[in-house]
Amino acid sequence: NKSNLNLRYKADVTELSAGTSFSNNSKELDYGVTGSVLVHSGGLLFAREANDTAILVEAKGAAGAKVDKTGENITINNSGYALIPYATAYHYNDIGLSPESLGAGYDIDGNVIKVAPTRGAISKVIFDVRKGYNFLVSLQYQEKPIKFGTVVVNDSGKNISIVNDDSTVYLTGVKPNSSYTVNIDKDKLCKFSIKYDENDKMKNINKVNVACQ
Structure with missing residues (x-):
């Protein structure tokens, strides 16, 4: 027997x-x-056995986040990388990070990236992960609402949002003591800051009233 x-x-x-x-x-x-070892610019990455066409995902600061659109339990490692071991060559593959798996205090610019790898290639997608919270800011300038479409610029000089028709602006990835500039008109600017302590109990969307000066 x-x-x-x-x-x-x-x-x-x-x-x-x-x-x-x-x-x-x-x-x-x-x-x-069975498995794979990928040597790339960020170091060594251990992953499941890969096909000849694969996708390297970079998401620094998002360790543990789940990679969507794969049908498998693939997560970002502690170094900020993951390998999707199979991809469809010459077709767009939708690669995403699950926002729910990022945890409180993290945000990403666009949670889905399209990539069309060539056969036999390992393509790379990069997610911009920001630490910070989301705020809905009710803005006033000289005790008056700010007009719809007014541009809001961060302290790096990047246009990041516009004022809504109710004089509010939605800001993502806000860090403590972040400063912003509002283009009131061609020759006039005002500034405001968002202040909070990292130990504060924050919500997914935090509402504040701010005077732009």
Whole structure:
């Protein structure tokens, strides 16, 4: 008589298998490990066994975030990378990060990126992950509403939002003591800041009233 026992376990970055067989006169044991090691500009990345066409995901600051659109449990590692081990060549692949898995206090610019890799290539997508909270700011200048469409600029000089028709502006990834400039008109600017403590109990969207000066 002969008996067989086989086990298979699929982890985040490897697949383990083990098997044993018994007979009256012998016992056999076999095991295997499958996976991939990718050497890239950010270091070494261990992942599941990859096909000839794959996608490298970079999302610094988003360790543990789940990569959407894969049908597999693929997450960003502690170094800020993940490897999608299979992709459709010459077609757009939608690659995303699950916003819910980012955790409170993190935000990304666009949670889906389209990429069309060539066959045999490892394409790279980069997500801009920002630490900070989301604010809905009710703005006033000289005790009056600010007109719709007015541009809001961050302290790096980048246009990041516009004023809504109710004189509010939605800001994402706001860090403590962040400063902003509003182009009131061609020759007039005003500035405001968002102040909070990192130990404060924050919400997904925090509402504040601010005077632009």
